[in-house]
Amino acid sequence: MRKLAVGVAACVLAAGCSSPLAQAPPPIVAVHAGIPASQLPLIGVYEKGAPQSWKPFATFASSTGVTPRIAAYYSAWRERFPVAFAEQAWKDHAYLLVQMEPRTTTCALIAAGRSDAYLRSYADAVRSFGHPVIISFGHEPNGPWYPWGSRTPAADYVKAWRHIVDVFRSQGADNVTWLWAVNIGRLSLLKSRYPGAGYVNWIGVTGYYAFSDTNFAYDLAPTISYLRQIAPGKPVIITETGIAPDARRPAQIRNLFTGAVADDIDAVIYFDIKQSGGLYNQNWRLEGDPAALAAFRQASAAYQRQAG
Numbered sequence: 001m002r003k004l005a006v007g008v009a010a011c012v013l014a015a016g017c018s019s020p021l022a023q024a025p026p027p028i029v030a031v032h033a034g035i036p037a038s039q040l041p042l043i044g045v046y047e048k049g050a051p052q053s054w055k056p057f058a059t060f061a062s063s064t065g066v067t068p069r070i071a072a073y074y075s076a077w078r079e080r081f082p083v084a085f086a087e088q089a090w091k092d093h094a095y096l097l098v099q100m101e102p103r104t105t106t107c108a109l110i111a112a113g114r115s116d117a118y119l120r121s122y123a124d125a126v127r128s129f130g131h132p133v134i135i136s137f138g139h140e141p142n143g144p145w146y147p148w149g150s151r152t153p154a155a156d157y158v159k160a161w162r163h164i165v166d167v168f169r170s171q172g173a174d175n176v177t178w179l180w181a182v183n184i185g186r187l188s189l190l191k192s193r194y195p196g197a198g199y200v201n202w203i204g205v206t207g208y209y210a211f212s213d214t215n216f217a218y219d220l221a222p223t224i225s226y227l228r229q230i231a232p233g234k235p236v237i238i239t240e241t242g243i244a245p246d247a248r249r250p251a252q253i254r255n256l257f258t259g260a261v262a263d264d265i266d267a268v269i270y271f272d273i274k275q276s277g278g279l280y281n282q283n284w285r286l287e288g289d290p291a292a293l294a295a296f297r298q299a300s301a302a303y304q305r306q307a308g
Helices: 006-010 056-063 081-090 107-111 116-129 154-170 216-232 249-262 290-308
Strands: 043-044 070-076 095-099 133-137 175-184 203-206 234-241 268-269
Touching: 043 095, 043 133, 043 290, 056 133, 056 290, 070 081, 070 268, 081 095, 081 116, 095 175, 116 133, 116 154, 133 154, 154 175, 175 216, 203 216, 216 234, 216 249, 234 249, 249 268, 249 290, 268 290
Parallel strands: 043 070, 043 268, 070 095, 095 133, 133 175, 175 203, 203 234, 234 268
Antiparallel strands: none
8 A cells, every 4th residue: 555645544534523634535636647546545335326326325425424435336338438427426526437347249349349439439438527537347357257257268358458448548548547356266267367567557356245254364365465466566456345234244344444454455345235136145235234334434434544
């Protein structure tokens, strides 16, 4: 984690805290650049309803006392860049994270240029927005649950990733922070799917506290350690995480943020939805759980003080 001035570390704190660090978030850096190290660490959230509405993100901030600095959502292939949502996020001191999901095409076709018109249009919209945007393509490529994952040849995935980045760069969209996001485990599949240092700015890791014995050091840290071997020097963030609603939830929330400090994690993005379907089918939402909300408020504030 970058060692910054004390004031920078307080960019997100629990609302209502009397500490002198608990100030409004500083202005986030604008105009055609990636996200600077001076903005880290960050707390982010994914809420159902994005990018159609900002209201769930405002509700999260009100409920937790934590202003999200990353607003994440999942974008269907050929879906347009959500200008209005991006502008609202920027107004509320948050960076937009777009997880591009190529469900209706293949990596081979993308690499062959079959989506170039769409990609150029998207890149033009991002460039025109003019503020930093985080973009991830084909998240969790080391798992079999997505069509672009382990069932797709690694070479095709890497070619598609690099082609997308090249198209954006050719359009002058230099305000993108490129995030390569993987799932915990299946380490043997990671190296061959890494797009390369010149095509990735941040590394992301997805890992959920789905069971009462989930622990950062045992479940998340091994993947993070391996990623730092194949992508040294890259900021590492928790791209998706959630804590299952059981008696250990407050303790596991504290474990998440304590682990994030110990492992120099630059951002934590919470998956704040009630999941229907999927591997775990859990209600990850913090709202309605006073003990979890209190733990999240306190632990996230401590993370940002200590991680800075």
